[in-house]
Amino acid sequence: MAWAEKFKLNKQLIKAVTEAGFTNPKEMQLKTLNRIIGGQDVIAIGPEGCGKTTVLVLATLNRFKHSADGTPKALILAPDQEKVFEILAQFDRLNRNKTIRIVSLHPGQTTEQNMDDLAEGSDIVVATPDRARAIYLKLGLNLNKVDFFAVDDAQLIIKKGLQLPVVELANSIGRAQHLIFTEVMHERLDKMIAPFMQLPATVEVEELPDEQLPVHPQMLYHVPNFGTKLNLLNLFLYDEEMFTKTVVFANTRLTAETIYKNLTNRLRKAVTMINPLSFEYNKVNNISEFKADSSLRVLIIANEGTEEMELDLTDIPFIIHLDLPAEKEIYIKHIENHAVDAEDETLALTFATDLELDQVRRIEQTTGQKMQKAELPEDLVLEKDRKQKEAEKEKARKPVKADPNQYVPGEAFHEKKPENSKTYNYSSGTKAKMNMKKKHG
Structure with a gap:
């Protein structure tokens, strides 16, 4: 009773x-x-x-x-x-x-x-x-x-x-x-x-299951919107020494192409895709081609259209989920660690908005492991929501009288380049693991 x-x-x-x-x-x-x-x-x-x-x-x-x-x-x-x-x-x-x-x-x-x-x-x-x-x-x-x-x-x-x-x-x-x-x-x-x-x-309450699935270490970046996800991805991938080979997952082929266009502005021919919608994009047929080509650093894969494809992600240093799939099994398949006895040199980074946090929780319930929450880099540009942007545009249409005493920076003023201000806020253990990759990669 x-x-x-x-x-x-x-x-x-x-x-x-x-x-x-x-x-x-x-x-x-x-x-x-x-x-x-x-x-x-x-x-x-x-x-x-x-x-x-x-x-x-x-x-x-x-x-x-x-x-x-x-x-x-x-x-x-x-x-x-x-x-x-x-x-x-x-x-x-x-x-x-x-x-x-x-x-x-x-x-x-x-x-x-x-x-x-x-x-x-x-x-x-x-x-x-x-x-x-x-x-x-x-x-x-x-x-x-x-x-x-x-x-x-x-x-x-x-x-x-x-x-x-x-x-x-x-x-x-x-x-x-x-x-x-x-x-x-x-x-x-x-x-x-x-x-x-x-x-x-x-x-x-948490109630994580006692049994844990063998998966790669996971880090969670909680961001406000998709635009900030793209900014964070760019900020990371600017670092050519750290992010030598990275696979980025998106839910749809349309989103995958949006990511591709955003990255190629800076990374140019180092970005490729599997099964793009347009023939004009740089593409590979499988992950093996991506691994073998030293000129390629980033592979973008859409979950849509690749459900039946065998994805061998072993020896990929970074797996990034820019979107979270509706079926948690798809995500877990991407981050499974198939070499449990070997030293794990792969990090799974997840970018999630408020609306995706329930999916994060369900993944944690299935794997039996909490994702490590990571601090956002200090120099990350947080994109504003659409409504806020529209309000600011409306305000900008109204003429504002210039203040003659206000300082305006000249041509000598410039912002620090992203590659010169790395503030990823990784733990000391994670940093050590990354440094080992650089030495032995």
Whole structure:
């Protein structure tokens, strides 16, 4: 009876979790459930499968002590129809109070059907943010008595660009408890929840598997956008002595060609591709050709179109993922260490934005190893977001009176060349390994 001893759940729920086979609570449940039952706003961060959805369902059901009255008390938002169904299935599994009416709102039904379902009465509403907002604006969703607001898989809501309806719905609810469940926390997510979260408790669990896959050492560079990824790649590859042979992965052939054009401005004929879209680009048929040609330093490979290709990445000093593939197995295949007993002289560098951090986490869960977070070089140029660029362009159109006292640098002024200011911030062990490559490469 571990559940009864550790949580103030009603007897029906204690019986339901036991019958469902949940013998012992998971770490996520131990750290969050009592806080939620106590009425606190909570941000729960944990990997897929750590028990976040079960916490959400138990906490919601525990609020209904007696018969429900058919007016929404709880609104739960999920990123898509599939996740809505997953939450509904967990409710079906754990709910013993048959007076509770649960209604779902999602794109798989018409808005008219959604409104009819709500008109028949609802106590818990599970919905996608855009559909819930649409029904609310049609006056079909009553939020007056909602005192429990939860967002599941919040990182996917950000990816789908559904922040606005989430914030609008949260602000349309009066006094309520707010819960956020997510695989990762980042700046964009924090910006979404800041307007409505009330001094939340943040709980994070790791739960890495005991078994580790044999992979090359990994370093993670967290950057704001794709433009900064390109700047970072250029900054590294300017160093001809360190980055002697590098394979760069992108998701699509179009992205691969964008990288190629960006690099050839500086590296010229040292860059090549496998299977480019255009015949005019420098190309090789396989990695063996790239390894054998001493004039080539950078090979760009698109995951698209090379799924069945055998990629022998042994003896490549640097493997860089500029994009993260949707299927983590593709990434892991690239960084597998096939010579575990030999000294590993390959580094896998990953460039990731906020929107890719959940993919990073899933890769770590599979490999059983955390990626080492690396500091960004001090001289890295951080590209501005598109909206900020547009705002600055608009501002630049307006004439500004010149200040005669302001100093303007002359022709003698110049910025330090990237190759003369190497600030990669690698650990001492990594630097030593790199220096060994230079001596014996």
